[in-house]
Amino acid sequence: MWFKILFIDKVELDRQRLLRDLQREINQLYRDLNERTRQLDEAQSKLQELSATPDENNGSACKNTDQETNEQWRDLRVDFELDEQKDYELCALRSQIAEYQKKLRDAEEAHKQELKSVCEKASATAQYNVNLDYLANGFLPKGKQDLNDSNSSLAEPTEAEYLRNVLYRYMHERETLGRESVTLARVIGTVARFTREQLNAVVAKEEQRNHGWVEGTVQGLISTAASLTSR
CATH class of the missing domain: 1.10.287 (Helix Hairpins)
Structure with missing residues (x-):
């Protein structure tokens, strides 16, 4: 400055x-x-x-x-x-x-x-332009790190805009993101100022869902391959 x-x-x-x-x-x-x-x-x-000069001074002096x-x-x-x-x-x-x-x-x-x-x-x-990895680790910029403050709100327009973009991608492309959906869930929780317990619960649930989805997909591929082989 x-x-x-x-x-x-x-x-x-x-x-x-x-x-x-x-x-x-x-x-x-x-x-x-x-x-x-x-x-x-x-x-x-x-x-x-x-103007106060006496009249007797008249004569030749009057002209002057x-x-x-x-x-x-x-x-x-x-x-x-x-x-x-x-x-x-x-x-x-x-x-x-x-x-x-x-x-x-x-x-x-x-x-x-x-x-x-x-x-x-x-x-x-x-x-x-805050680094995504920085947010994914559960940290906010200095001065906004109190995740337990229940009175805090999304007062920053840039945070609201950032959160809106992340939420849209998370909800629209969730099934195709793979492990990245876990990262996005962590980012959403961080920007939205979830408590540590809330953030950990959401991330754990997303990891569980992602793990189940991967296993189901792999199992489906194996079954499909076995079916094709038996023909």
Whole structure:
């Protein structure tokens, strides 16, 4: 499972790197916005000072004041436009961050599900391909060896599928299997989690039946051969 750990670590590192980069951009935009806000406050303060100038300063200075006021308003409009642009960029970046975070979470979840699916398929394949001789000896894979557990059931789909195939062959080809029917009986009992006593009884009965069938077949062949010889 080391490859799974390395893969998850890489995903996490990429996610952290992306978030750090986006956070730096956000911080820079905040600094720019604060600077624009400061400039706007200064411009508004100057406008207030100009509007509070006494009338006796009118005359030639009034013209200059009007010009300065116009320039201040022009600068103010520019500042507002810049602030609006910064606000728009900041909102866009926030939306982009949220979108990236969602994509990252989705990708990470997809990778986890893919790894889980691969591991489950590999485990199912390994269990389905359990050696027949191993089962015939009355053993189950580790973690399932308690044959005396009366509460156990065929919870594993691969075990149910395997048992179904073995049962079909045992019931359909029983008379033609010979000694292999004893092996299949042992496999069925093992997968079905018979107790030791039940398993031994079934195997003994199958061996007895198989032995009787063989003797009957041999005796029949001998009788047939004798009958043919006497003719």
